[in-house]
Amino acid sequence: MNRLANGEPKGNLSRRIIEIKGIVQGVGFRPFIFQIAKRYGLHGWVLNTSGGVLIEVEGEEESLHAFLDDLTMQLPPLARIETISVIEAEAAGYQDFKIRQSQAQLGEYISISPDVGTCAGCQRELMDITDHRYGYPFINCTNCGPRFSIITDIPYDRQYTSMQHFQMCDTCAQEYEDPDDRRFHAQPNACAQCGPLLNFIGGTPLQVINGDVIKLTVHALQEGKIVAVKGLGGFHLACDAADETAVTKLRLRKHRYGKAMAVMMKDLEQLARYCELSAAEEKLLMSPRRPIVILQQRKGAKLAPSVTQGLPTLGVMLPYTPLHFLLLANYQQPLVMTSGNISEEPLVSSNVEALEKLGGIADCFLMHNRDVINKIDDSLTRVIASREAVIRRARGYAPEPMLLPEQLPEILGCGPEQKNTFCLTRDNHAFVSQHIGDLDNLPTLEYYERMIAFYKQIFRINPRIVAYDLHPAYLSTQYAKSIGNVQLLGVQHHHAHIVSCMLENGITDQVIGIACDGTGFGTDGNLWGGEFLLADYRSFTRLGHFKYVRMPGGEKAIKEPYRMAYGYLYSLFGKGANAFPKYIESIEADELLLMEQQMYKHLYAPLTSSCARLFDAVSAIINIARIARYEGEAAIRLESIIDERVIDYYDFDLQEYILNPAPILQGVYDDLENDIAPSTIAAKFHNTLTNAITKVCREISNLTGVKKVCLSGGVFQNAYLLKGLVKHLTKEGFRVFWQQKVPANDGGISLGQVMIAHYNVSK
Ligand SMILES: [Zn+2]
Ligand SMILES: [Zn+2]
Numbered sequence: 001m002n003r004l005a006n007g008e009p010k011g012n013l014s015r016r017i018i019e020i021k022g023i024v025q026g027v028g029f030r031p032f033i034f035q036i037a038k039r040y041g042l043h044g045w046v047l048n049t050s051g052g053v054l055i056e057v058e059g060e061e062e063s064l065h066a067f068l069d070d071l072t073m074q075l076p077p078l079a080r081i082e083t084i085s086v087i088e089a090e091a092a093g094y095q096d097f098k099i100r101q102s103q104a105q106l107g108e109y110i111s112i113s114p115d116v117g118t119c120a121g122c123q124r125e126l127m128d129i130t131d132h133r134y135g136y137p138f139i140n141c142t143n144c145g146p147r148f149s150i151i152t153d154i155p156y157d158r159q160y161t162s163m164q165h166f167q168m169c170d171t172c173a174q175e176y177e178d179p180d181d182r183r184f185h186a187q188p189n190a191c192a193q194c195g196p197l198l199n200f201i202g203g204t205p206l207q208v209i210n211g212d213v214i215k216l217t218v219h220a221l222q223e224g225k226i227v228a229v230k231g232l233g234g235f236h237l238a239c240d241a242a243d244e245t246a247v248t249k250l251r252l253r254k255h256r257y258g259k260a261m262a263v264m265m266k267d268l269e270q271l272a273r274y275c276e277l278s279a280a281e282e283k284l285l286m287s288p289r290r291p292i293v294i295l296q297q298r299k300g301a302k303l304a305p306s307v308t309q310g311l312p313t314l315g316v317m318l319p320y321t322p323l324h325f326l327l328l329a330n331y332q333q334p335l336v337m338t339s340g341n342i343s344e345e346p347l348v349s350s351n352v353e354a355l356e357k358l359g360g361i362a363d364c365f366l367m368h369n370r371d372v373i374n375k376i377d378d379s380l381t382r383v384i385a386s387r388e389a390v391i392r393r394a395r396g397y398a399p400e401p402m403l404l405p406e407q408l409p410e411i412l413g414c415g416p417e418q419k420n421t422f423c424l425t426r427d428n429h430a431f432v433s434q435h436i437g438d439l440d441n442l443p444t445l446e447y448y449e450r451m452i453a454f455y456k457q458i459f460r461i462n463p464r465i466v467a468y469d470l471h472p473a474y475l476s477t478q479y480a481k482s483i484g485n486v487q488l489l490g491v492q493h494h495h496a497h498i499v500s501c502m503l504e505n506g507i508t509d510q511v512i513g514i515a516c517d518g519t520g521f522g523t524d525g526n527l528w529g530g531e532f533l534l535a536d537y538r539s540f541t542r543l544g545h546f547k548y549v550r551m552p553g554g555e556k557a558i559k560e561p562y563r564m565a566y567g568y569l570y571s572l573f574g575k576g577a578n579a580f581p582k583y584i585e586s587i588e589a590d591e592l593l594l595m596e597q598q599m600y601k602h603l604y605a606p607l608t609s610s611c612a613r614l615f616d617a618v619s620a621i622i623n624i625a626r627i628a629r630y631e632g633e634a635a636i637r638l639e640s641i642i643d644e645r646v647i648d649y650y651d652f653d654l655q656e657y658i659l660n661p662a663p664i665l666q667g668v669y670d671d672l673e674n675d676i677a678p679s680t681i682a683a684k685f686h687n688t689l690t691n692a693i694t695k696v697c698r699e700i701s702n703l704t705g706v707k708k709v710c711l712s713g714g715v716f717q718n719a720y721l722l723k724g725l726v727k728h729l730t731k732e733g734f735r736v737f738w739q740q741k742v743p744a745n746d747g748g749i750s751l752g753q754v755m756i757a758h759y760n761v762s763k
C-alpha cells in the first residue's frame with residue numbers, strides 16, 4: 001500500500017491536475033475554486049499563471065466528480081472557460097486547500113477581463129449608511145470594477161495595476177486575504193482609509209476646492225457649468241442634459257457641432273421617461289458591459305434640443321462606476337456625458353492632460369488619483385433585429401478575444417484609417433483592440449502605436465505576418481510598411497469586411513458578400529463601397545457592384561453631399577442633369593461650373609461605387625443633409641425620417657450584377673417635384689435598396705449555388721435597411737449573417753485582415 005509522508009494510508013484518494021484557460025483572472029475565479037474545494041472537503045491548491053489558472057485537487061473520487069461538475073456549472077458571472085484539461089494523478093498528500101502565489105511563465109498569456117460596471121452588491125453597499133464603504137466612489141469587488149483600464153502587465157495582480165501605489169488598510173487587507181470574502185483578491189480593493197480619493201478643481205483661477213466633492217460637482221452642474229469627470233477609461237465632459245445653454249456652450253467649446261451626444265440616466269425608471277425601451281435594450285443597458293445604447297426617444301421628451309440635434313434617437317448609458325452612481329443619485333437629472341477629448345483626438349485620461357487639454361472646455365474638474373493606464377472609450381451599440389450590434393467596441397468589450405475557428409500563427413492586422421482598431425492573433429484567439437479612432441492626427445497615431453506595443457506585450461505576441469489595407473495613404477498602411485523583418489500582405493478593404501462578418505458568425509465556406517460601405521480602396525485603384533462579392537477566407541471574386549460615378553472634389557464630396565448628388569446626376573445623366581432643375585438651381589453658379597469642369601475633365605473626380613455615397617446624394621437632393629458635419633450624417637438623417645408604413649419603392653436597373661441607380665434618382669427627384677413627403681421618399685429609397693440587393697443575391701445564387709449571405713460595411717449600421725434585408729433574404733431561402741460582436745463599420749476591418757493574411761501567407 002502506498003503511504004503518505006505522514007504515514008497515513010492514502011485509501012482511495014486520487015488527484016486531478018486541472019488547467020483552465022479563458023477569462024479566469026480578476027473575476028473571482030480562485031475564491032470560487034477555493035469554496036467548492038472546501039464544500040467537498042478536498043485538498044490541494046489553485047493559482048494564477050500567465051496562461052490561466054492551475055489547480056491541483058485531491059480527495060475521494062465522488063467528491064472530485066462533484067467538484068468538477070460545480071466548477072463548470074456554477075461559474076462566477078464574469079468568468080468564461082475556453083479550455084479545460086484534466087489529468088488524473090496519484091494523491092500527493094495535501095493537508096488543506098490553499099490559494100498559492102501567482103506564477104509567471106515565459107511566453108504564456110491569458111485573456112484579460114474588460115472593465116466591469118459596478119455590481120448590485122457594491123451598489124447596495126455604496127448607498128448603505130451603515131456600510132464601511134458608504135459613499136466611497138471606488139468601491140468594487142471580484143465581480144466588478146476596473147480591469148483592463150488599470151493593468152500594466154499580467155498576471156492580473158495588484159502589483160501590475162495602477163492600484164500598486166495604494167497600501168491596503170487592515171480591513172481591506174483582511175477582506176483581500178479571506179477566501180470567503182467577496183473581495184478576496186479583488187485587486188483594486190480599497191476604502192476611504194486607504195484607497196484613491198476624489199478632488200474638485202474649480203474657480204478662477206483654477207484651484208483645488210475643499211469640501212464635499214460630489215456636492216461641489218452637483219452645484220456646478222446646477223449652475224450650468226461644464227464639468228470634466230474622470231471615469232474608468234478617461235474623462236467625460238458633463239453638463240445638465242436639459243440645459244440648452246449649457247449643452248450649446250459645450251458644443252461650441254468642443255467644436256462639436258453635428259454629432260449627437262450621449263446621456264447618462266440615473267436608472268431605468270428615469271430612462272423610461274425619455275426613451276422607448278425593448279426587453280433586449282434593457283438587458284443591454286443593465287449588462288456588466290454597460291455600453292451606450294442607441295434608443296428611440298419618446299415624443300415630447302424634455303432634453304435640450306442640442307443634445308441630439310433633431311435626431312429622434314438618443315445614445316443612453318446607465319451609471320457604471322460608483323462615482324457615476326453617487327453623482328446621479330445626488331443630481332437626479334440626466335447628464336450629457338460626452339468623451340473628454342478635443343476634436344478627433346483620443347480620450348484624455350490623466351489629470352495633468354485634462355487640465356492642459358480640457359481647460360478650454362470645462363469650467364471645473366472632478367478628478368481622482370487612481371491612474372488610467374489604458375485609455376478606453378465608452379462602447380456604443382444598438383439593437384437591430386432583436387440582437388445587439390456593436391458600433392464602437394471599447395470599454396466593457398475589449399480586450400476580450402474573438403474565438404477563431406482554427407489555430408492561427410501570430411499575425412497583426414493593422415486596420416483601416418477611420419474608426420481604426422487593430423487585431424493580433426495567437427492560437428485560436430483574435431484580440432481586436434478597443435476603438436482607436438481616426439488615424440489622421442498625431443495623438444491618435446501615437447495612441448495606436450502605443451496600444452499595439454501594449455497588446456503585444458500583455459498577450460505575448462510577436463507577429464511575423466502583418467496585414468494592411470490596400471489604400472496607400474492610410475497611416476495604418478504606412479505603419480505596416482515601416483515594420484521590418486515581417487511578411488506583409490495587402491488586403492482589399494471589402495474582402496476584409498466580409499471575412500470579418502464570416503468569422504464572427506463561424507462561417508468557414510464560401511459566401512455571397514454584400515459590402516455596403518463608405519469608401520475603400522479597390523484592386524482597380526477606384527474607391528469601392530457597394531460590392532457584390534463571392535468570398536472565402538483566401539480570396540474573393542467581384543461579381544458586381546454599384547455603378548461607378550465620379551466624386552467631384554474627391555474627399556470633399558464626402559463632407560459635402562450636395563457635391564455627391566451632382567456627381568451622380570452628371571455621371572448618370574450627363575447633360576441630362578439639367579433636367580433636375582430643383583436641385584441644380586440650389587447650387588451656386590461658380591460652384592456648379594467648377595464641379596462641371598472636374599467631372600468633364602476627370603480632375604479631382606475619382607470613380608466610386610460606394611453605397612454610402614448614394615445615401616449622401618439622395619439626402620442632398622431632398623435637402624435633408626447638404627453638408628455632413630460628421631461621418632455618415634446624411635445617411636443617419638435619411639434613415640431617421642423614414643415613414644415605416646410606406647412599402648412602395650423605386651425602379652432600379654440591374655444588369656450583369658451592376659446596379660445602376662439612375663432610375664432610383666429619377667424616382668426620388670420626381671417625388672420631390674410632386675411634393676411627396678421626404679419621409680416617404682426616404683422609405684421608398686431604403687425599400688428599393690432592399691429589393692435590389694435581394695435580387696443581386698438571387699442572381700449570384702443562381703450562378704453559384706451559394707445560399708449564405710454576409711452583410712457588412714458601415715451602411716449596415718442602418719437598422720431599417722438591415723432588418724429589411726434580413727427579412728427579404730430569409731424569405732427567399734438564404735441564410736443571412738451580419739455583424740454583431742465587431743462593428744459592421746471599419747472597426748471590424750482588422751479582424752478580417754488577419755484571417756485573410758493567414759490563408760494567403762501562412763497556410
Ligand atoms: Zn462589486
Ligand atoms: Zn481600506
Ligand SMILES: [Zn+2]
Pocket residue numbers: 493497517518519520713714745746
Ligand atoms: Zn469600410
